[in-house]
Amino acid sequence: MIDPVVQALIDALRGLPGVGPKSAQRMAYHLLQHDRGAAVRLSQSLLQAVDEIGHCERCHTFSRDRVCATCLDPARDPRLLCVVETPADQGALERSGSFRGLYFVLAGAVSPLDGIGVRDIGVGPLLTRASDGVVEEVVLATNFTADGEVTAHILTEQLRQRGLKVTRLARGVPVGSELEYVDLGTIAHALMDRR
């Protein structure tokens, strides 16, 4: 008894990550019942973003321009290249305010179980980018998950073959945490990498 147009909206909302059938129905009904303005705004923002936002041709982050502002910033050190899985990870590093080099954004991490290989995440373009003769050190900032670690491992081998210095973000005890509640793997790493 749900109108096909409403059902189409519910189905489209399920395309959002983390939204199941119940949430999608709740969202659709909420928008139609209480906030049609928000629905129109969301529709316009989606179209505008899809139309205007592409990928920077140097670092592959989201950008409206051919080359993004970060890549064009002359104050950044072009000898340092930080590799992240997503623009969100790049944002987290930028907010820390402690990296002044350039970035390269992969399209996620390799995931053998999901059939996502090095080709799918853009390792080729990264190797080309890192071999420009200016980059000296590549900082691997993929996630510390199984997929992220595998990706870092693969990248380390391929980048070292090209004579580049490859480093990885330090593993250790998170700032503000009590040792009693830190997991054993983290403590073991923090002990090994003590300085």
Next chain:
Amino acid sequence: MIDPVVQALIDALRGLPGVGPKSAQRMAYHLLQHDRGAAVRLSQSLLQAVDEIGHCERCHTFSRDRVCATCLDPARDPRLLCVVETPADQGALERSGSFRGLYFVLAGAVSPLDGIGVRDIGVGPLLTRASDGVVEEVVLATNFTADGEVTAHILTEQLRQRGLKVTRLARGVPVGSELEYVDLGTIAHALMDRR
């Protein structure tokens, strides 16, 4: 450092119920990185739904036509009118397959704490609809929450003044539940209303 167009999309996604700043960013990045087709489909579905879906002028449920198919169905008993808070609640009743009367969909429930009164949820149109001379019994199927109960209480008074028979969905033990785990209020109601 987030592009204003991407930020606008993130803000628009926060207009969806249950979506906070982190989820909104994750949704926006996912759509732009992995599923631009889903973004376009969602944009179109939103516009189409806002354009085409209005409210049935008799029962106020979502409808593309002036009067919805349920209200026009000659097989339904026009002497029975079931009052629900939302089209989703109406859907739940319909799926149970045990009501063959007509519906009236309020715009939610009264909520004194949020400043939502009888005027805001369309009690006036309900009273007009129920006083058409055909309706004999009004079944109150507002939720069994504090707001839903208050709404049912107000409606009972106003509908009885107009000489209508007013009933409420039965309170009791849910099908399939073990008494040991049913809350005491429900057991008390089930005892009182035993038959």
